[in-house]
Amino acid sequence: MRKIDVCLSPELIHLYDVPSLAVVVVDIFRATSCMVTAFAHGAKEIIPVEKMDLCSAYGAKGYLTSAERNGVTPAGFDFDNSPFSYQVDKVKGAKICVTTTNGTVAIRKSRKSPALYVGAFLNISRVAEALKKWEGDALIVCAGWKGKPNLEDTLFAGALIDLLHGSYHVADDAAMMALGTYKEASANLMQAVKGSSHVNRLLGLGIEKDISFCLERDVYPVLPGLRGNKLVLK
Amino acid sequence: MRKIDVCLSPELIHLYDVPSLAVVVVDIFRATSCMVTAFAHGAKEIIPVEKMDLCSAYGAKGYLTSAERNGVTPAGFDFDNSPFSYQVDKVKGAKICVTTTNGTVAIRKSRKSPALYVGAFLNISRVAEALKKWEGDALIVCAGWKGKPNLEDTLFAGALIDLLHGSYHVADDAAMMALGTYKEASANLMQAVKGSSHVNRLLGLGIEKDISFCLERDVYPVLPGLRGNKLVLK
Numbered sequence: 001m002r003k004i005d006v007c008l009s010p011e012l013i014h015l016y017d018v019p020s021l022a023v024v025v026v027d028i029f030r031a032t033s034c035m036v037t038a039f040a041h042g043a044k045e046i047i048p049v050e051k052m053d054l055c056s057a058y059g060a061k062g063y064l065t066s067a068e069r070n071g072v073t074p075a076g077f078d079f080d081n082s083p084f085s086y087q088v089d090k091v092k093g094a095k096i097c098v099t100t101t102n103g104t105v106a107i108r109k110s111r112k113s114p115a116l117y118v119g120a121f122l123n124i125s126r127v128a129e130a131l132k133k134w135e136g137d138a139l140i141v142c143a144g145w146k147g148k149p150n151l152e153d154t155l156f157a158g159a160l161i162d163l164l165h166g167s168y169h170v171a172d173d174a175a176m177m178a179l180g181t182y183k184e185a186s187a188n189l190m191q192a193v194k195g196s197s198h199v200n201r202l203l204g205l206g207i208e209k210d211i212s213f214c215l216e217r218d219v220y221p222v223l224p225g226l227r228g229n230k231l232v233l234k
Numbered sequence: 235m236r237k238i239d240v241c242l243s244p245e246l247i248h249l250y251d252v253p254s255l256a257v258v259v260v261d262i263f264r265a266t267s268c269m270v271t272a273f274a275h276g277a278k279e280i281i282p283v284e285k286m287d288l289c290s291a292y293g294a295k296g297y298l299t300s301a302e303r304n305g306v307t308p309a310g311f312d313f314d315n316s317p318f319s320y321q322v323d324k325v326k327g328a329k330i331c332v333t334t335t336n337g338t339v340a341i342r343k344s345r346k347s348p349a350l351y352v353g354a355f356l357n358i359s360r361v362a363e364a365l366k367k368w369e370g371d372a373l374i375v376c377a378g379w380k381g382k383p384n385l386e387d388t389l390f391a392g393a394l395i396d397l398l399h400g401s402y403h404v405a406d407d408a409a410m411m412a413l414g415t416y417k418e419a420s421a422n423l424m425q426a427v428k429g430s431s432h433v434n435r436l437l438g439l440g441i442e443k444d445i446s447f448c449l450e451r452d453v454y455p456v457l458p459g460l461r462g463n464k465l466v467l468k
């Protein structure tokens with residue numbers, strides 16, 4: 001049976017043979033939740049970049065821009081890092097350039113995958129369907145927080161593995177731990193994440209509404225994936 | 235309150251401020267379980283090194299030697315990586331040089347800690363006592379398997395955090411996940427680890443007896459710690 005594993009931090013990505021794997025990149029709070037929301041509202045493409053000045057340069061070329069550092073948005077960008085900011089008309093048909101603290105790093109480090117998808121609870125069943133069709137092994141890459149593993153991305157990894165039961169084999173310890181962490185918390189994810197360091201950091205920014213929304217499942221049955229340097233709908 | 239965190243792999247150690255932290259290094263299967271067993275049987279000092287030829291060079295200087303790579307022991311060394319091999323008379327008063335796949339790497343990467351201890355289930359309460367006396371924050375460094383997090387070291391981290399309830403605060407996600415993983419599995423650790431990749435690797439080597447022994451708690455109330463480049467009893 002095909003195997004699914006979890007990379008708990010982008011800092012560990014060199015330990016995995018990315019060019020042979022389907023990869024799901026996840027940054028629940030909030031980069032990949034925002035990307036899924038943007039595509040569901042008609043975005044045409046999203047270019048993830050790591051540097052803010054490059055993001056601004058895309059802005060000068062007609063892209064809408066989105067930036068986040070340490071949970072907040074610097075001045076001069078069109079979107080902040082809230083999924084609600086993408087639920088607006090101007091997203092329809094837009095090309096957007098995005099830079100975030102963790103999520104865009106995770107995408108860059110996974111870019112050699114032949115099938116890179118963007119996952120969130122908001123589109124989790126759609127991602128599971130795609131992996132069921134993929135004929136090789138798969139890896140879930142958690143964006144984490146500045147290199148450290150985080151709870152919410154690990155919970156997503158466990159939830160996705162749970163959906164793939166019967167299609168993929170769990171053979172590695174990180175995947176086992178993610179699945180166990182999810183099963184323990186699945187009855188009330190909000191309760192589970194409220195103790196986490198990143199959520200406390202975000203709650204300090206007054207975005208409890210975002211947290212709650214990013215934990216909802218299958219709101220948007222869209223599948224963003226990487227083509228070249230761009231995310232597009234698959 | 236003091237804070238305790240978990241570094242799930244030596245590959246993430248640069249994300250932690252080791253010089254300010256008490257560090258517990260753990261490699262349950264089997265390096266730190268062996269070290270604790272050796273000290274309980276009278277070893278005078280253990281020098282952890284990363285290269286086999288350096289280990290052999292210590293042998294030429296009168297040290298007993300122990301080596302392990304990928305779970306097995308190359309020819310020409312005095313001990314293999316089983317705790318049972320240290321339960322012998324020649325260990326008493328001995329100076330031993332040890333090299334292993336993961337554990338000695340984790341010790342080297344943690345050596346700037348002002349208080350580095352060697353932990354295993356075999357001495358877990360003794361380690362918890364030492365951390366209760368330490369007046370700063372603490373970090374548990376899991377040796378993992380070739381850079382990847384593993385289940386048994388994470389379970390130890392969770393068990394140690396559980397013993398420190400009321401003395402240390404759990405503020406970070408990796409520590410929360412380790413504690414959750416342990417609580418889920420605590421009723422039957424052997425059952426929990428039997429699915430893990432590393433244990434399957436070891437069971438393939440025919441050492442179920444080692445696995446079982448390394449999960450026993452408080453068999454040896456000793457506290458090995460680093461002084462200079464040597465592990466000694468604290």
